[in-house]
Amino acid sequence: xxxxxxxxxxxxxxxxxxxxxxxxxxxxxxxxxxxxxxxxxxxxxxxxxxxxxxxxxxxxxxxxxxxxxxxxxxxxxxxxxxxxxxxxxxxxxxxxxxxxxxxxxxxxxxxxxxxxxxxxxxxxxxxxxxxxxx
Numbered sequence: 001x002x003x004x005x006x007x008x009x010x011x012x013x014x015x016x017x018x019x020x021x022x023x024x025x026x027x028x029x030x031x032x033x034x035x036x037x038x039x040x041x042x043x044x045x046x047x048x049x050x051x052x053x054x055x056x057x058x059x060x061x062x063x064x065x066x067x068x069x070x071x072x073x074x075x076x077x078x079x080x081x082x083x084x085x086x087x088x089x090x091x092x093x094x095x096x097x098x099x100x101x102x103x104x105x106x107x108x109x110x111x112x113x114x115x116x117x118x119x120x121x122x123x124x125x126x127x128x129x130x131x132x133x134x
Contacts, residue, residue: 014073015081021046022066029055037061048072 021044030039037057040049047069049055055064067082075081084090089097 011075011077012081015070015075018046018069018073019066022069025049025055046073 038055040053043051
């Protein structure tokens with residue numbers, strides 16, 4: 001396979017086209033309820049998916065990922081176009097663990113600002129004997 005370096009605008013356009021096809025694939029797939037699997041309803045040559053290909057199933061199956069498809073097309077800097085998978089932790093975890101906070105006291109201030117006051121227990125009715133039924 002030959003890797004051709006493309007300009008960033010060309011890459012962005014190609015990724016947008018692939019994402020549009022990806023959305024169309026998942027929107028227009030057929031559900032086979034007997035076999036519990038999803039089937040491609042038409043051919044998506046740019047996604048390397050033929051008509052009738054199983055795109056998701058319950059057992060013994062390797063799920064299609066947009067990241068792998070973009071790698072096959074030779075897209076560089078995939079992290080610019082695709083967020084990390086939730087199993088890795090996503091953007092929120094990445095920000096908390098990798099980016100140092102410039103104002104460490106900001107978090108403490110916000111916690112104090114929105115902290116609810118402790119509620120004192122109310123006075124017991126009837127001296128703690130419960131309700132008296134007459």
